[in-house]
Amino acid sequence: MKVSLGTSLVLHTLVLGLALVSLSAPATFDVAEVDALPVDIVSVESITQTQQGDKKAPASQKPSPKETKNQKIVENAQNAGENDVDLKTPPTPTTKPQPTETTAAPKPVERPTPTPTPEQNQVKDIVKEETAPKPTEMAALPQPKPEITPPKPEPTPPKPEPTPPKPEAAKPTPAPVQTENVSETGELPQAVPTPVSKPQPPKPEPPKEQAKPVEKPAETKPDTAKAAETAKTDNKATASVKPSDKKEGKQQETAKSSSSMASDFNADQIAAMLNKQEAAGGGAKRSTQVASRGDTKTIGTGLSSSEIDNVKGQIQGNWSLVGGLTGVSEVRVKIRVQLDQSGNIVGEPEVTATGGPEGTRRAVEGSTRRALLKSAPLKNLPAAKYEGEKGWNVLVLNFDPSEFAL
Amino acid sequence: MEQVGLAAAASEVSLWSLFMQAGLVVKLVMIGLIGASIWTWAIVIDKYISFGKAKRQFDQFEQVFWSGQSLEELYRTLSERTNTGLAAIFVAAMREWKKSFERGARSPIGLQMRIDRAMDVTMSREAETYEARLGSLATIGSAGPFIGLFGTVVGIMTSFQAIAGSKSTNLAVVAPGIAEALLATAIGLVAAIPAVIAYNKFTADAGKLSGRMEGFADEFSAILSRQIDEKLQPRQAAQ
Numbered sequence: 210m211k212v213s214l215g216t217s218l219v220l221h222t223l224v225l226g227l228a229l230v231s232l233s234a235p236a237t238f239d240v241a242e243v244d245a246l247p248v249d250i251v252s253v254e255s256i257t258q259t260q261q262g263d264k265k266a267p268a269s270q271k272p273s274p275k276e277t278k279n280q281k282i283v284e285n286a287q288n289a290g291e292n293d294v295d296l297k298t299p300p301t302p303t304t305k306p307q308p309t310e311t312t313a314a315p316k317p318v319e320r321p322t323p324t325p326t327p328e329q330n331q332v333k334d335i336v337k338e339e340t341a342p343k344p345t346e347m348a349a350l351p352q353p354k355p356e357i358t359p360p361k362p363e364p365t366p367p368k369p370e371p372t373p374p375k376p377e378a379a380k381p382t383p384a385p386v387q388t389e390n391v392s393e394t395g396e397l398p399q400a401v402p403t404p405v406s407k408p409q410p411p412k413p414e415p416p417k418e419q420a421k422p423v424e425k426p427a428e429t430k431p432d433t434a435k436a437a438e439t440a441k442t443d444n445k446a447t448a449s450v451k452p453s454d455k456k457e458g459k460q461q462e463t464a465k466s467s468s469s470m471a472s473d474f475n476a477d478q479i480a481a482m483l484n485k486q487e488a489a490g491g492g493a494k495r496s497t498q499v500a501s502r503g504d505t506k507t508i509g510t511g512l513s514s515s516e517i518d519n520v521k522g523q524i525q526g527n528w529s530l531v532g533g534l535t536g537v538s539e540v541r542v543k544i545r546v547q548l549d550q551s552g553n554i555v556g557e558p559e560v561t562a563t564g565g566p567e568g569t570r571r572a573v574e575g576s577t578r579r580a581l582l583k584s585a586p587l588k589n590l591p592a593a594k595y596e597g598e599k600g601w602n603v604l605v606l607n608f609d610p611s612e613f614a615l
Numbered sequence: 616m617e618q619v620g621l622a623a624a625a626s627e628v629s630l631w632s633l634f635m636q637a638g639l640v641v642k643l644v645m646i647g648l649i650g651a652s653i654w655t656w657a658i659v660i661d662k663y664i665s666f667g668k669a670k671r672q673f674d675q676f677e678q679v680f681w682s683g684q685s686l687e688e689l690y691r692t693l694s695e696r697t698n699t700g701l702a703a704i705f706v707a708a709m710r711e712w713k714k715s716f717e718r719g720a721r722s723p724i725g726l727q728m729r730i731d732r733a734m735d736v737t738m739s740r741e742a743e744t745y746e747a748r749l750g751s752l753a754t755i756g757s758a759g760p761f762i763g764l765f766g767t768v769v770g771i772m773t774s775f776q777a778i779a780g781s782k783s784t785n786l787a788v789v790a791p792g793i794a795e796a797l798l799a800t801a802i803g804l805v806a807a808i809p810a811v812i813a814y815n816k817f818t819a820d821a822g823k824l825s826g827r828m829e830g831f832a833d834e835f836s837a838i839l840s841r842q843i844d845e846k847l848q849p850r851q852a853a854q
Contacts, residue, residue, distance in 0.1 A: 213660035214653075221653050229631050 252513075263500035275500040279493075288492025294478045295493040511599035512590070519589055521606060527583040528613045530576045540565035540573045542608040544581060549602075550595055552586035577613070633795045638773045644766030644799050651755045651762075652806035658748045659813045666820050669700050669745070673827055676701045700741055700824070701831050707737040708835055716846065723843045730839055734832045741828060745821040749814060756811035763803015770796025 263275055274289030286295040512520070524544075530537070546558035560577045562570040587604075594600050634645060679689065680701075690709040698706050711733040715726045774792020781788055 210657070210661050213664065214657035216660050217653050217656035220656060221649065225649075229629075 266500045274492075274494070274496045274498070276497060277495045279495065282495060283493035286492055286494035289494040289496045290492035292493045294475075512594055512601055512604075516589075516591065516594075517606065520587055520604065521608070521612065523584045523587055523589075524580050524606070524608075525612060528576060528580040530613060531572060534569045534572055536565040536569050537573065538565075538610045540570055540610060542573060542577050542613065544577065544604075544606045544608070546581065546604050546606075547602065548587065548590075548595075548604055550592065552588060552590055554582065554585045558582075573613070577608070580613075630798075633791070633798050636791065637770060637795045637798070641766045641770040641773075641796065641799050644762055644769070645802050648759060648762060648766075648799070648802040648806050651759060651810075652802070655752060655755050655806060655810040655813065658752055659809065659817075662748070662813070662817045662820075666745070666817065666824070669824055672700050672702065673824070676705070677831070680705070699744075701828060703741055704734050704737045704828060704832055705835060707733045708832075708839060712839055712842075716843075723840075723847045726843055727836070727840050731832075731836055734836060738825070738828050738832055742821070742825040745824055746818070749817050749821065752810045752814040752817070756807050756814050759803045759807030759810060760800070761803070763800040763807075766799025766803070767796045770799060 277289060277291050279291045279293070281293060283293065283295055288295055290296075541563050543561045543563075544558060545561075547555040549555050558578065558581050560574050560581070562574045562577070564570070565573075590601055595602055634642070637645065686709065690706065690713075693702055693706050694710070708730050711730045712726070715729060771793055774789070774796060777792060778784065778789055
């Protein structure tokens with residue numbers, strides 16, 4: 210036994226000694242030192258409801274959009290920006306600079322008003338024919354310059370003859386039919402298509418063909434370009450058109466009507482939306498302030514739910530409902546009240562109760578109105594959110610029974 | 616003070632430093648468990664050697680016994696030295712036989728009984744030596760983990776008290792104390808696991824040896840009873 214005890218002791222000391230050497234200090238975990246992160250406490254509204262401004266600007270008390278340089282003032286614009294048309298979408302950066310606008314400016318008008326164009330083409334040709342009045346062939350040349358007409362009339366006549374059948378069939382025939390259908394009664398269309406398509410092709414069309422090569426290669430664009438000009442000079446055009454052709458006289462009438470219709474809608478706005486060359490988006494409201502912190506567009510400026518709860522709480526505190534009413538739990542109350550900047554009620558608040566028995570509804574309406582008047586002026590409303598469509602200049606609150614039948 | 620101690624502890628986590636940092640109770644528990652482990656292994660070595668030797672002796676004796684050698688002769692050679700195992704049983708039975716027979720026993724049944732008793736006594740004495748110290752193996756095996764756990768609980772208790780004093784729950788402060796406490800359980804398990812395994816093995820071996828001894832005793836008692844009958848019959852017939 211002594212031997213085995215001695216052996217055991219020796220073995221243990223050996224093992225422990227080995228353990229002390231080999232297991233001495235386990236490798237410590239490498240932990241990367243992390244720097245302290247600065248944390249801002251942000252309210253939910255700063256994300257869900259942001260106003261137009263500059264994302265990198267320092268936060269300021271008063272919201273203000275970026276300063277704009279465009280001098281042209283657009284009426285009723287809601288969104289700040291450099292755009293000529295008021296759009297809600299934020300501006301997309303363009304690789305090309307502004308100059309494209311000048312060349313592109315006429316183009317947008319072409320597309321939105323397709324109906325007037327065919328007629329106006331003819332009209333416009335005629336407008337400039339005024340100098341060289343009735344001969345249609347002559348008129349073609351005057352467009353670039355009226356004086357040069359004499360030399361060119363001679364070459365022009367040959368051209369119209371070969372070309373006429375093709376272009377006429379392609380364009381003029383469909384266009385007048387459509388416009389006339391829309392604008393005037395069925396009498397005119399019948400008269401117009403027949404002359405344009407077959408008998409008269411040589412006379413009205415030669416000017417177009419000549420006009421196209423001179424101004425632009427593409428066929429559609431010249432028409433539109435003309436349309437823009439014609440829109441302005443409608444009156445003159447109608448006057449001048451009469452001498453040129455007997456049958457076009459009817460077309461002139463259609464031109465008038467179409468131009469008057471064009472004035473109803475904002476062609477610029479539609480053109481801006483369709484135009485792919487310019488930067489799309491961006492508001493048109495001008496601003497002279499330095500941008501405060503905000504988003505690229507205004508997302509919402511309404512009261513947050515906590516602010517609405519705050520107002521509701523102020524009103525609830527003054528609510529005293531007579532007991533013993535039946536069916537109070539079915540009544541819903543809607544309040545619509547105009548407020549001034551300091552929270553005072555302007556005019557008569559609208560209180561509408563729905564549901565439940567008639568008497569109860571009336572009693573609830575009365576108590577609501579009293580509570581509302583008693584709690585004026587409403588406090589703790591953020592001044593920055595007063596203005597605007599969603600601002601609290603008009604406050605709409607909905608109450609359900611759990612909020613007033615305490 | 617405690618804060619300083621804990622901060623220093625955080626840097627050193629080697630086995631030795633863990634042991635040195637431990638409280639008195641935990642230290643005692645650890646030392647006790649290391650002692651138990653030493654004792655366990657001492658028993659294991661001792662039993663391994665002695666059981667191996669016993670088995671060899673059994674085989675040797677059985678070979679000699681069944682070789683047809685005269686029992687008298689065998690007794691004469693064996694009685695001169697100290698015997699263990701089967702040899703001890705044989706010597707005890709032969710001694711009883713000689714004493715009773717040479718003095719002229721009257722009753723064969725009484726003689727048979729005496730021989731059996733003598734063999735039983737020797738057998739149980741031998742079995743006792745085989746099973747000696749196996750009990751302590753069982754104790755270490757079952758109590759070792761608990762003792763280690765006790766050390767751990769005490770160690771964690773004291774380290775939590777130290778944490779409360781330091782007023783910091785930083786893991787670097789908490790960890791060393793708990794690691795040191797857990798060391799006690801580890802040592803307890805290190806001592807207990809071999810003890811349990813060895814206990815199971817050696818009880819089985821001891822059972823086998825005592826079974827073999829019983830078998831030999833029965834066979835030998837059968838042989839002796841035949842001899843008694845053979846030797847007493849002519850004597851009774853002569854009377």
